[in-house]
Amino acid sequence: MRVDTLPIGKYEENIYVLHEDRHVLIIDPGMYAKRIAEKIEKDETVDAIILTHGHDDHTGAVDDLVDLYHCDVYIHPADKLLATMRGSAFSGGSETPIYSPVKDLVEGETDIGTFHLEIYSTPGHTAGSIMIRYKNILFTGDTLFAGTVGRTDLFSGDETMMMHSLGKIRSMRADLTVYPGHGPSTTIAQERLVNPYLHMINAAYD
DSSP, X not given: OEEEEEEETTTTEEEEEEEETTEEEEEOOOSOHHHHHTTSOTTOEEEEEEOSSOOGGGTTTHXXXXXXXXXXXXXXXXXXXXXXXXXXXXXXXXXXXXXXXXXXXXXXXXXXXXXXXXXXXXXXXXXXOEEEEETTEEEEETTEETTEEOOOOSTTOOHHHHHXXXXXXXXXXXXXXXXXXXXXXXXXXXXXXXXHHHHHHHXXXX
């Protein structure tokens, strides 16, 4: 297994390319499809693109990659409209709406291509935010970052729902490696120690 991380764009959004046995998942391709494609070998198969939420800094390269690899695209149904709207991501839509068909991805275990995944619904940053676990790694989108969490004041964001989602994160395995939508990787164990938002959840549960 290998995870390539490409922090690109003005928000330095982390694009992830997950490799396993010559198969690939692309997670949150924000822009620069050609740079993403450089990480994928010619004999590898792209099983799918998965979006942790619908903001344009996480979705901008979807159509170009679908044109290249003819793969499926998955997103939580609550963010499907957000990913295909015009306008600004900060006022309720995406500057580069997805035209490729997208499939619904909901909470639970699922097989996408050769990958067996656990999907967690984590609304708060957006109504349809998700996290994706594969083996011992967790792609958290803009729900959880190293030392902080995603903002809740954008379109479909909700602070109360974010707190519920953080409660779910608090109960996860401590040894999971976290790959967030922005910034450096971390672990659930580390975030329990240093993340003030998880400390707030701890206090609420104690």
